[in-house]
Amino acid sequence: MLAGFDIGGTNARCLLVDDDGSVVANVRRSSAGSGPELVQSIVALVRELEAANGVKVEAIGLGVAGLAHRSGTIRYSPNLPDLLEFPLGQEVESVLGVPVLVANDANAGAWAEGRIGAGRGIDDFVFVALGTGIGIGVVANGTLVAGANGFGGEAGHMVIDADGPRHVTGQRGPWEYFASGTALGRLGREAAARGSFPRGVELAGSVADITGFHVTEALRSADPDASVVFDEFCREVARGIANLVLILDPERIVLGGGVSAVGEPLRDGVQLWLGRLLLGADHRPTAEVVLAELGPDAGALGAALLAADLIS
Amino acid sequence: MLAGFDIGGTNARCLLVDDDGSVVANVRRSSAGSGPELVQSIVALVRELEAANGVKVEAIGLGVAGLAHRSGTIRYSPNLPDLLEFPLGQEVESVLGVPVLVANDANAGAWAEGRIGAGRGIDDFVFVALGTGIGIGVVANGTLVAGANGFGGEAGHMVIDADGPRHVTGQRGPWEYFASGTALGRLGREAAARGSFPRGVELAGSVADITGFHVTEALRSADPDASVVFDEFCREVARGIANLVLILDPERIVLGGGVSAVGEPLRDGVQLWLGRLLLGADHRPTAEVVLAELGPDAGALGAALLAADLIS
Numbered sequence: 255m256l257a258g259f260d261i262g263g264t265n266a267r268c269l270l271v272d273d274d275g276s277v278v279a280n281v282r283r284s285s286a287g288s289g290p291e292l293v294q295s296i297v298a299l300v301r302e303l304e305a306a307n308g309v310k311v312e313a314i315g316l317g318v319a320g321l322a323h324r325s326g327t328i329r330y331s332p333n334l335p336d337l338l339e340f341p342l343g344q345e346v347e348s349v350l351g352v353p354v355l356v357a358n359d360a361n362a363g364a365w366a367e368g369r370i371g372a373g374r375g376i377d378d379f380v381f382v383a384l385g386t387g388i389g390i391g392v393v394a395n396g397t398l399v400a401g402a403n404g405f406g407g408e409a410g411h412m413v414i415d416a417d418g419p420r421h422v423t424g425q426r427g428p429w430e431y432f433a434s435g436t437a438l439g440r441l442g443r444e445a446a447a448r449g450s451f452p453r454g455v456e457l458a459g460s461v462a463d464i465t466g467f468h469v470t471e472a473l474r475s476a477d478p479d480a481s482v483v484f485d486e487f488c489r490e491v492a493r494g495i496a497n498l499v500l501i502l503d504p505e506r507i508v509l510g511g512g513v514s515a516v517g518e519p520l521r522d523g524v525q526l527w528l529g530r531l532l533l534g535a536d537h538r539p540t541a542e543v544v545l546a547e548l549g550p551d552a553g554a555l556g557a558a559l560l561a562a563d564l565i566s
Numbered sequence: 567m568l569a570g571f572d573i574g575g576t577n578a579r580c581l582l583v584d585d586d587g588s589v590v591a592n593v594r595r596s597s598a599g600s601g602p603e604l605v606q607s608i609v610a611l612v613r614e615l616e617a618a619n620g621v622k623v624e625a626i627g628l629g630v631a632g633l634a635h636r637s638g639t640i641r642y643s644p645n646l647p648d649l650l651e652f653p654l655g656q657e658v659e660s661v662l663g664v665p666v667l668v669a670n671d672a673n674a675g676a677w678a679e680g681r682i683g684a685g686r687g688i689d690d691f692v693f694v695a696l697g698t699g700i701g702i703g704v705v706a707n708g709t710l711v712a713g714a715n716g717f718g719g720e721a722g723h724m725v726i727d728a729d730g731p732r733h734v735t736g737q738r739g740p741w742e743y744f745a746s747g748t749a750l751g752r753l754g755r756e757a758a759a760r761g762s763f764p765r766g767v768e769l770a771g772s773v774a775d776i777t778g779f780h781v782t783e784a785l786r787s788a789d790p791d792a793s794v795v796f797d798e799f800c801r802e803v804a805r806g807i808a809n810l811v812l813i814l815d816p817e818r819i820v821l822g823g824g825v826s827a828v829g830e831p832l833r834d835g836v837q838l839w840l841g842r843l844l845l846g847a848d849h850r851p852t853a854e855v856v857l858a859e860l861g862p863d864a865g866a867l868g869a870a871l872l873a874a875d876l877i878s
Contacts, residue, residue, distance in 0.1 A: 330849040378714045394711040401815020402690045408812040411845045416727040500720040502715020533723045537642035
């Protein structure tokens with residue numbers, strides 16, 4: 255039996271997972287606090303789940319946003335500032351005495367989609383998690399491209415507009431400035447400020463309060479202004495994906511993360527713009543854009559499945 | 567015995583290579599002409615080399631710039647317009663009756679550097695060929711990331727400045743506009759036009775005639791203006807590499823292609839700028855930048871070594 259965690263800034267999701275990827279239990283718990291406190295929460299949760307389900311956890315995977323080192327140390331996580339340079343994996347392993355693997359959450363999500371989700375049977379694909387920021391996971395030749403340290407997939411920080419606007423990271427024009435869930439809200443506010451998105455103002459109460467949520471809400475009710483905003487968003491998503499396709503030539507792009515709940519309009523819009531933006535489209539197939547299948551469980555599931563390799 | 571070709575717009579380089587990567591023979595021949603003419607040249611050269619060296623070639627690798635499909639078809643090669651959609655690999659295979667592999671030249675170069683060059687023993691590295699344009703080859707988890715079609719590594723076309731200048735490809739602001747050997751010449755001409763590179767004008771005869779060659783010539787004679795131009799060039803190279811490091815987290819960057827003949831000033835400059843430009847450098851090691859070891863033979867050597875897998 256495996257345990258997989260997806261550790262966010264406020265909550266941790268924990269799955270108890272069979273070797274074949276079946277989910278036996280699925281719980282959420284606060285992840286707030288210091289590194290040692292998080293270790294205690296994880297340990298308590300694993301023991302609780304073992305007792306409640308009458309099983310023994312043999313390996314644990316921890317998915318974390320940011321620079322999660324192969325060694326188990328969280329070098330830097332934007333969501334978990336208290337974990338700066340904290341040896342999370344090593345600490346959990348030393349208390350529980352079973353192998354623990356630490357991975358970037360989007361890398362873990364990619365692995366899950368590849369094993370039992372939308373990348374099943376595909377040797378070369380890219381998982382793109384569109385949330386507050388953008389994280390990706392690359393699968394090439396059937397293996398996860400986590401990189402030398404485990405820091406691969408930080409494509410949200412890829413600069414695509416070097417003279418563009420300054421992002422919170424200090425960079426100018428990184429992809430996630432234009433194409434994250436946060437960016438979708440900004441596009442909505444910009445349209446509303448021009449008077450081109452009255453439905454958004456109605457839903458949010460004011461221009462300044464419009465977020466990506468309101469854009470997708472308006473889109474669901476077939477508001478034509480929201481369609482214009484969302485089309486622009488899909489173009490921005492596709493701009494970064496076009497770069498990734500040039501570098502990696504994946505067969506498929508799997509769209510996940512919170513924004514992917516929008517569903518078909520996102521898939522369709524990104525596929526359309528990718529076809530327009532990809533250089534050499536006359537001489538190459540455009541990678542197929544599909545929606546992720548595992549929803550918010552992908553990170554925890556993938557962490558568990560990656561951990562399975564520690565004991566196989 | 568293996569034969570490896572690197573087929574450029576005017577010449578083809580052909581190596582006869584032992585299974586361990588030792589070069590037995592190294593010849594160059596014209597590659598001009600139509601697809602069928604190129605097939606004839608390749609076939610004649612292989613037979614000639616077999617006769618001259620008393621060996622039998624068991625597999626052939628053909629390295630070609632551009633979109634070289636896994637199937638053997640050259641979908642599009644900027645250097646070989648006559649080969650548009652030509653089934654080069656299949657045709658050579660049907661005449662010679664031995665397995666033929668077609669690969670992108672930079673991918674082939676990466677594989678050679680990984681097996682017997684500057685990426686030896688490194689599971690995760692990126693080979694960057696700086697020539698007329700930019701091609702890369704990615705090795706991850708010890709395997710070549712050629713992609714679903716074999717089109718991986720077209721990172722020269724990665725857009726890094728979306729509002730930037732228009733490139734010959736029609737794109738705005740792709741990496742190779744700023745950081746190829748061609749771009750080095752442009753930087754030299756721009757400096758000379760400002761009156762900041764008199765040595766370049768002296769060497770080339772006029773501002774308009776300055777190429778990358780004159781910049782590197784002036785650099786060799788320790789011209790301080792050339793150093794300024796070259797520093798700017800190294801920053802542009804590092805901007806694209808910073809994106810690749812975020813996506814792939816390689817342990818090492820191997821600089822190859824014609825521009826890499828500059829040697830240490832290039833390596834040093836790119837390493838320096840990469841450290842400055844890479845996001846999160848406080849929490850991650852900067853990938854080590856090294857020079858390629860195999861020089862202009864890398865593509866043909868790698869094609870031969872990739873072809874070896876067809877018969878192993």
